Amino acid sequence: MKRRVPRMNEQESAAWLGLTTVFSLLPAALDRQLQRDSGMTHFEFVVLSRLQLSDGPTMRMTALAEATVSTLPRLSHVCGRLEKRGLITRAPCPEDRRATNVGLxxxxxxxxxxxxxxxxxxxxxxxxxxxxxxxxxxxxxxxGTIAARLAEEPPEGTPAAQPTAVEPRRRT
Structure with a gap:
């Protein structure tokens, strides 16, 4: 039985359903492996990786949240766990005491x-x-094409652009 997404043709449905299936299965598989082998979640791995790749010894929480495509509350919760395990440090930012710096x-x-x-x-x-x-x-x-399109999306909390009519793609 073929599944088809409403308002999509068969080709579009197949591509979209395949992509959403990968979105669901891949993160879970990465989490299982990292939990089993390292005792960390994939998101914790991403946080540590971003800190490792940062230009300086620390990153501001807001910059780390942006780099990990996370909300500050989620990142703060995860950083609390990582800090308890001794994997990161958190300290007030010397330039802006309202901000917090995170270091590996x-x-x-x-x-x-x-x-x-x-x-x-x-x-x-x-x-x-x-x-x-x-x-x-x-x-x-x-x-790369999808990431560029997603990067064009307005940040959360800002009004979304009004949808415009899109010409259907012509087959060549």
Whole structure:
């Protein structure tokens, strides 16, 4: 039985349903692997990774929230857990006492480094190795296009742009 999304043709439905299925299954698989091997969630891994890749020794919570596509309350909760485990530090920002800086500890850096091989192996097993080089190129192009479109979306809390009529795509 073929499923079809209302107001989408078969091609559009297949692409959309495939993408939403990956959205559901991949994060859960990454979480399972990281929990099993490193005792952390995928989001915790992303937070530690962003801190590792930051330009300085710390990042402001607001910048880290933006980098991890997270809300400040969610990030604050996760940072509380990471701080209790000794993986990060939080301190008031010297330039703006209302802001909080987050830094990766030596223990956090070691834990991140230990978790990377299993995480990369899982990414390879589930995604990279399943695709041909041509499919990887197509995936990179597709995800880049979608990411650029998503980056154009107004930030949460600002009025959304009014929808405009879109010409149907013509087959060539």
């Amino acid at each position: 500890t030596s223990a956090g850096r070691r834990e991140l480094i230990r978790s990377v091989p299993g995480h990369i192996a899982t990414a390879r097993r589930l995604v990279i190795d399943a695709l041909t080089p041509e499919q990887l190129d197509a995936l990179a192009e597709i995800t």
